[in-house]
Amino acid sequence: MPRKSLILSTSLFVAVASSILLPGVLSSAHAGSGCPAATTTITSNQELASALADATPGSVISIADGNYNGDWVATASGTPARPIWLCGSANAMLTNDGYSGGYGLHLNGAAYWHLYGFSVSNAQKGVVADAVTGVVIENLKVYDTGDEAIHLRENSARNTVTGNVIHDTGNRREKFGEGVYVGSSDANWGILTNGQPDHSDFNVISNNTIYNTTAESIDAKEGTVGGLITSNRFDGAGLTEEGGDSWVDVKGNDWMVTENTGTNSRGDGFQTHHRDRTKDGLGDWGLRNTFSANTAEVQGPGYGFYIHDPSTTENVVACDNQVANAGLGYANTACAPTT
Template sequence: MYLFRRLPVAAAALCAACLLALVPLQAAPLANDAFSRTVTSGWGSTPQSQAYTTVGGSASDYSVGSSRGEILLSTSGNRLARLGLSLGNVEGTVRIALSATPTSTYAYAGPCVRVVSAGNSYYYFRLKHAVGGDVTLTIQRLLTGSQTTLSTEVTVGTGYTAGAYYLVRFSAAGTSPTLLRAKAWPEAAPEPALWQVEYSDSTSTLQVAGGAGIRAGGHSSFAPLNSSYRVDDFKVHDVAYVSNLLTSMQNAVAGDILYFTGTHTGNMKTYAHGTAASPIIVRGVAGTVQTASQATGYGVDVRHNYWRFDNFTINYALKGFYAYNADYGVLTRIDITNTGTEGFKFRRYSNYWEVVECSVDGAGQNANDYGEGFYVGDAQANWATSTTPDTSGYIVFRACHVINTSNDPYDVKEGAHHIKFIGCVADFTGIEPAGGAARGDSGFYLRGDDLQLISCSVTGLGNGSTAYNANNALLNGIDYGNRIEFKAASATDITNGGSMFEIHSRCDDVEIYTDYTATNVAVFKAGSGSYTTPAPASFVELTW
């Protein structure tokens, strides 16, 4: 079974040791501060009547005005504005900007969690602005004032402009260990799908509930002094583990963040839309979803917009993940095993999805049925009408992996469009579909339009079929299966008469860039249609 690494360390311990009190979730964050007030010599209180306490610097270094909190770096020392909350599992977001570009060394600011009453011990998600314009993110621990860097330092931006906001999303879950995760991005950019820094820590002092806040400071040689860190939209959610994921998803509304651990049984279905600003998020911590049968039921069934799913396994279902007329979703590190039919299916006008580091192992275990790994759109027989194509599209699959499927690992149907596969793998070293199987027998079956495959690979296919099949269908006077690009494609050990590429004679604008790699495989199936072979330097990745 191929599963992506989900926790840095001690995943099993999380199930047994980190269950905090099970409480109902609220759509509104526990703290939600837009700083719509005016305060001098402090930060006052949030709209939820939670008072900030300041630690470090002088009182005049802290102020609120112009819809933001400010921390003045009058000297290079550290400063902390904290809320006296008591939170164990927590997830939040905040906007942070530095008023000047550093001219010497660096300054830093970021959210803190598990802040103990003395204000000198906590976990800290540090956003650093350095001379030269680099912006980096790190997880740190302060213990009675002594600082330790826990994670690697990741660059999240370059060429910083004074006053430009970055968003930081941060999370702490569990105890002994506590799983710490964060990501940061420029305000004008989309939120990254994956956490950028992660660490698990079991330092005893911080395995308790604590406060949250914002810390800021600068290196001893930082310049210019009297710069300010600006803080806005500081939101903190209490994300205690839900006891029943099925019920929690039924009741979820925009802005909810659902954490779960252990095994939850049932068809996990959506009932409400999130929004662009307030998506509904479901995160697993050593979590599994399963249904009662491979003959009926979908592990996760999404019929609404703006949902995000992160870091869990779907095991034993008819279909693992199913999106139906659902837009603007994100899937990260979802591993699907042992499904009766498809692993992931996106159909009936599902658009704008990002699917990252997801995997399928063992799709199509119901005999003589569908068994694709990732499936987009529908064949004409399953359109809303015979003349109304399923135009699902604008989907990115990144670093996904498929093994042990009874049909094509990746299948894009007629009408689907604007799909990118980046670094995706079709692995046939386990079971493989029978050669000539009516429901598909190749690595990537491509009948959609405007498709790009970038650095994808197919290995171990021994049924005489092809790694990459660019197909075509003429339906209602419309040709489907055009404008397909293969950049840095690879195929290895495609045997028994198989080939790397098969191009249907009616496919137009197929481009196979010359940086492909073919190992122990014939490059083209006899009779393949026309294509061009551009130089790699001319490739332009699709955007939307």
């Protein structure tokens, strides 16, 4: 049966996520601290390629303003105490041959990186992080991509995506134009995670501004567990029929979605979807997610909150959310009072 009992107040709600469900993510990653003094300053494609290849714990790579077009991949890892920094202003632009090119930046098994301040554009995908932990993606501008802007996948856990400005995605394929994509579809587990659920768990998606995406602003896939989506701002005016019909779609389990603000949707504001793979031994997904203290100015035909299979999935929509101009009303399930 759905949980209709009292849920945590918003302040305690976020504290639980950061200190219990997400140990070490916000503190050890130094989110919000700015960029340290550079150990290497790069001004050319060749220098950037060398700096990425030669990075060691504690390296601080500063990108001078300019356009850097190439296949940018990092594989070295930092440590919790000595992350590797890649920094630049918004005028330092990483690209990769346009909407049908490669990734703007690929962290391939590269743990404990801190990306700060620069721009990523004109690539098929913006920033892709595979099999990483302790990564912070902060204050970037990621836009004009063929598919999604930022993607955490292949069991990438305990990372933070914060303070980024994301827009104009899905220029190659509207269906894949998410702003922030966490995990992977179960249809791709055979390719990406040896047929097992993509446990891109305990990630924090916070304080991002996301607009003009063809698909969801944030898509948390089946297989993911225990993440936090908080204090983001969404405008869904760019959502398309092929792309998406909500700002946030949670298909994972035990996510907390709180204090976000959205406007304009071609469907609902926030959604969950139930994906039962227990017959295959791959879990039951879309369960026990909680939505609290969000503001949904839907300006669309659906609900503020749509819960798939509400009678069996134990998802909670708190009564402290604010919903306006939703054609079907507040939610398709009774709201839960808060303490």
